[in-house]
Structures are given as C-alpha cells and as structure tokens.
Amino acid sequence: MSTNVNTEPRHRRTSSGDNKPEGQMNERFVYKDDDAIEKPFNWKQLTRLISYMRPYAKQILPLIALMMIIGTATKLAVPFLTSMAIDKAIDPDPSVGTPSLTMLYQITIIVLVLYIIQWITGIFRIKYTNIIGQRVIYDLRADLFRHIQRLSFNFFDKRPAGSVLVRVTNDVNSLQDLFTNGVVNLIIDCVQLFGIVIILLLINWKLGLAVIVTVPIMFFISTKLRIRIRRAWQEVRTKNSRINSHLNESIQGIRVTQAYTQEEENMKFFDHMNKDSKKSWDKASAMNQGFGPLIEITGGFGSLILFWLGATLIQQGQLTIGLLVAFAQYVGNFWEPINRLGQMYNQLLVAMASSERIFEFIDEDPNIKSKPNATKLPQIKGDIKLENVVFEYEKGRQALKGINLDVKAGQSIALVGHTGSGKSTIINLLSRFYDISDGKLTIDGYDIRDVEVESLRHQIGIVLQDTFIFSGTIRDNIRFGRLDATNEEIEEVAKAVGAHEFIVQMPNGYDTEVEERGNMLSMGQRQLLSFARALLADPRILILDEATASIDTETELKIQEALKLLLKGRTSFIVAHRLSTIRHADHIVVLDHGRIIEEGNHQALMKEKGTYYGLIEAQYRFL
Ligand SMILES: Nc1ncnc2c1ncn2[C@@H]1O[C@H](COP(=O)(O)OP(=O)(O)OP(=O)(O)O)[C@@H](O)[C@H]1O
Structure with missing residues (x-):
C-alpha cells in the first residue's frame, strides 16, 4: 500500500524536551498535514479532467462504446434465457407444452455463446480503456512537467521540492484509475442499472418496486463504508510516507546525527512513527475484515424479501418460477454496478483533490516570461548598467536598496x-531569475524585461x-x-x-x-x-x-x-x-545590507x- 514518494514530506518537530512519558509523546511530534486527501465533488474540474480524453475521443471512444453496448446486452440477456429454460424447457405449464431437452440444449449453447461474446468484448474494452487512460496520464504528466520547468524561482522559493515532486508522481498516478477504469465503468454501470430496472419492472412491477426500494439503502451502506475504509488506508499510507520521509532524512543526515550523537533521539522519533503506523494499519485492517460480511448480510436481507414476496406471487399465479430465478439473477447483477459506483464515488473524491493540486500548478503563471512584443536580444557586447535598482523577495523587505553600477564590456x-548583503541577489537579477522591483537594469542598452x-x-x-x-x-x-x-x-x-x-x-x-x-x-x-x-x-x-x-x-x-x-x-x-x-x-563592489558602501x-x-x-x-x- 505504501508509496516511495511522500505525500506529506513536510513534518515538523517541536523542540525536544527529553524523557517525557509515553502519553505526552504526541505533543512532541507535530506534523504539518496540509495536502488534503480528498475534496468535494466539482463538476468544472471533472469536465476539465475529462477534456484530456478529447484528442482520443474520435478514435477510441466509439470502439469502447461498441464493446460496452454488446457486453451489457449479452449480460442482460442471460437471466432472461435462464427463465426461458426453466419455464419452457424444464418445467413448462402443462397447458403450454412438455419438457424439451433439445430446447434446453439450444438455450445452453446460446448462453455459452453469449458468455464468450461477453468475455471477448470485456478484453477489448479493457484494452482500449487502458490505452486511453495511459495516453491521458502521459499527456497530463508532460503538461505538468513542461509547465513546472517554466515556472520562476519565486515559485520554488515558496515550496519544498518534495511537494512539487509529489504532484508529478503521486497526484498524477492517483488519476490513473479514474481514467483507465473509472469513467468508462461509470457509463457501463449506469446503462446496466437502468437496463435492469426497466427489465425488473417489466417482469413484475410489484416485485420490481419492492427490490428497487432497497437499492438506495445498499448504495448508501456500500459508499459510506468504503469511504471510511479508504480513509483508514489513506491514513496508513500517510503514516508510511512519514516513515519514508524520516528514513530519507536520517540516511542523508547520518553523518550529522552520528557526529552529534543524536541516534537515541532519532530512534525515539522513529519508534513513535513506527507505532503510529502499526496502529493505523490494525484499524484499517479490522474495518476491511468487517466490510465483506456486512455487505453479505445486507445482500441476504434483500434476497429474503425477494424470495418471500416472489413465492407469494407464484402462489397467486402472478409469477413463474423461471421469472423468479431470472429476477434473482438480475438483482444479483444489481450489486456489482452499485458497488462499483460506490468505489467510483470514492475515486472521484480523491481525484478531485489530486486534480485540484495539479491544476493549481498548471494554472500558475510563470511571472518571469517574455512580453508578447519582446524582441530577441541580439549578440551582445556585454555592457551592463544598474540604475537605482531596488529588489524585494517579499513585500516590504528590501534585499537591494538602490544599486548603481556601470559595467563596461569585458x-x-x-x-x-x-553574508546576506545582497551579492547573490544581484546576480539573480542579471539573469532575470527575478524581476527588479524598481529602477532599471540594462544590457547593451536593452532593458532586460523587454527582450526574450x-x-x-x-x-x-x-x-x-x-x-x-x-x-x-x-x-x-x-x-x-x-x-x-x-x-x-x-x-x-x-x-x-x-x-x-x-x-x-x-x-x-x-x-x-x-x-x-x-x-x-x-x-x-x-x-x-x-x-x-x-x-x-x-x-x-x-x-x-x-x-x-x-x-x-x-x-x-x-x-x-x-x-x-x-x-x-x-x-x-x-x-x-x-x-x-x-x-x-x-x-x-562592497555591499552591506543591500547597499554599495x-x-x-x-x-x-x-x-x-x-x-x-x-x-x-x-x-x-x-x-
Ligand atoms: N529566495 C529568497 N526569499 C526571500 N529572501 C531571500 C531569498 N534569497 C535571499 N533572501 C534574502 O535577501 C537578502 C540578501 O541575500 P543574498 O543571498 O543576496 O545574500 P548574499 O550576500 O549572497 O549572502 P551569502 O554570502 O550568504 O551568499 C538576505 O537577507 C536573504 O535573507
């Protein structure tokens, strides 16, 4: 479950007060978890994400749709054929005919063929959805990387390298599922559910309604539980990431740790995180184990209603045994898409958080860029002139306070x-890694903000x-x-x-x-x-x-x-x-506090x- 790259690379330790009892341990280790794991559903963002599929829509989506329609139709036909086998071939009403083994064989062969078609369309559907998913992820990652490379120094000043890395790796990866399975499955499941509801109502509207009423309850239980389980696993992942992050830091800083004999202190910190990780794993695992049986019990309860009401209707002559069996199969088929829709909802919440972080980067405007009418700087001689150059990294704190320099080529x-007098700041401005806050900086007479x-x-x-x-x-x-x-x-x-x-x-x-x-x-x-x-x-x-x-x-x-x-x-x-x-x-040039002295x-x-x-x-x- 754990990933190598940390989702929460930033952790902060409070000053170390030694030998505190275990109960007070938590106060010592304060983490800064500022990257939300999930975010509320957002249509605009979802449509922006889906727009990444557009380049492939014409080529691949029709194929996926075709496979989807064939697959769903064959799936929905099987229970209907089962009911025919029971009511027409195995135990027909004596007024209609006698049992027929030939008919049973024919139906069996048709069902077999339908299963094969379903299997083949399934293979192709997965293949095509994978292709589209991979291409979308490739494009998204490339877009993000291209953009990050163009961003200005001040963007990186504000963020630790780890958080930038996580966006290109973890956040993009977490969208992978959404594109490879999620979006297509969502459509299939909706179509399938709609088809089943219509068929159930057509077979017997009373029984149909009784069963359909239980659907929202099933959906609610499945979705709610899944969200809790996923959060528990996410917690495990976060804890593991912290361990990874600490390990990384410890290995990189091993020389300093040993030189200052901080091994014991480091071990205590590690042990605390290790225990934390174990605790969260135990919790998630217990939840997971409870989920399966609970779903089964709920399902069993639905079947109970179905067979009780079904048997009553058969006795009243309003339903055949075959149709009841078909009904039960359709209801069984109900579960799968509902379950998946629950999963999908989960995936969407995670995707919302990841995509928000990704788009935040993609939308970040590099503040150092060529003006629309910028000209190419011709081959220069190398005259440089700074006139009253003022610069502040942060508003209100001047790193340079009016620098004048006239440098001749060569x-x-x-x-x-x-240290801190402003030397590096001057050279940062020469390459235009930052724009000056006030004054003028020219090279061979060209204002460097006017050239490409x-x-x-x-x-x-x-x-x-x-x-x-x-x-x-x-x-x-x-x-x-x-x-x-x-x-x-x-x-x-x-x-x-x-x-x-x-x-x-x-x-x-x-x-x-x-x-x-x-x-x-x-x-x-x-x-x-x-x-x-x-x-x-x-x-x-x-x-x-x-x-x-x-x-x-x-x-x-x-x-x-x-x-x-x-x-x-x-x-x-x-x-x-x-x-x-x-x-x-x-x-x-001798500098002091941002001035030439x-x-x-x-x-x-x-x-x-x-x-x-x-x-x-x-x-x-x-x-
Ligand atoms: N990225 C940054 N964000 C905010 N403030 C910064 C940044 N880089 C430098 N400063 C501040 O600007 C001032 C000048 O820093 P600068 O790096 O130019 O000093 P320097 O003379 O090159 O020092 P050193 O000799 O230590 O490299 C310092 O007060 C420093 O704290």
Missing part, C-alpha cells in the same frame, strides 16, 4: 560583503557554488553548456580548464557515469566541470557565485588558471570570499582602509 566585477528571456539567458553563463551535476556521463555534463558541441570541442574545453587530467584517469574517461549531484566527484572536480561547461557555452557575460569557496589551495591554483581563461574577453561578475579570486578584478580596485580599496580592508585583514588573520 570588465570583471567582484562582489564582496558579509531565452535570448538573454543564452548569452549569460553561470557557475554556482553548488555546481549541479546531473546523472549521466561526464561528457553529457559538459555538453549541457552547448548541446551541439562535438566530442573534440568538449575535450578542448576540459583541457583548457585543467579538467582533462582527472577525467582521463576515471574508469571510463569522458564516458564515466556520474551519479546525480556528482557525489563521486570532489568539490574541486565538480567546479572544473562546471567551468568547462561554461567555457563551452562561450557566453558574453559570465557569473561565478562563490565559485572557489570550498577547495584546497592546489586545486585553487588550477582553478585560478582556468578562471583567467574563462574571464578573458567577457563581462564577468564574481561573488567570492577568497581574496585571491577577486584581487585581480577590474572593479570591486565602497567600490574601486583592490589597491584603491586597500588604501581607503574601509570595510574591504577590514575583510581582507580578517581573512589574513584567520589564515
């Missing part, structure tokens, strides 16, 4: 300052501190910079930045597979790979965020060499804490003996 600018986003980002290369390595080969990772690069070009840039040496020493050289995030590579190696990636892209503007913060001196020398090459002839912004990286910069080259700033001088001094003292 210049290298170093941004320095204490792609044409802008295409000409800017970024090397971040946490260099992201994708799973794939080393070659693929470098090629990420320019997809049409040849193998020779890839090796050329790797040699230029000094990465070639370590790459060829790897088991499969450039074709060595690296894990997601490049865990098998050292920080310095990852850095060199991302330099190679940036050099391959050959952008006019290059941004390096803390690019040399976490490497040893030897690698740093190598990287210094690579950097010289990388920066040559480009406008570059370097955010670095290391003196060696910035001292050669043409212009150093000093600027100039290394020598000038050192002479000034201000904040920059202090930072450098502090670094030397520290070393």
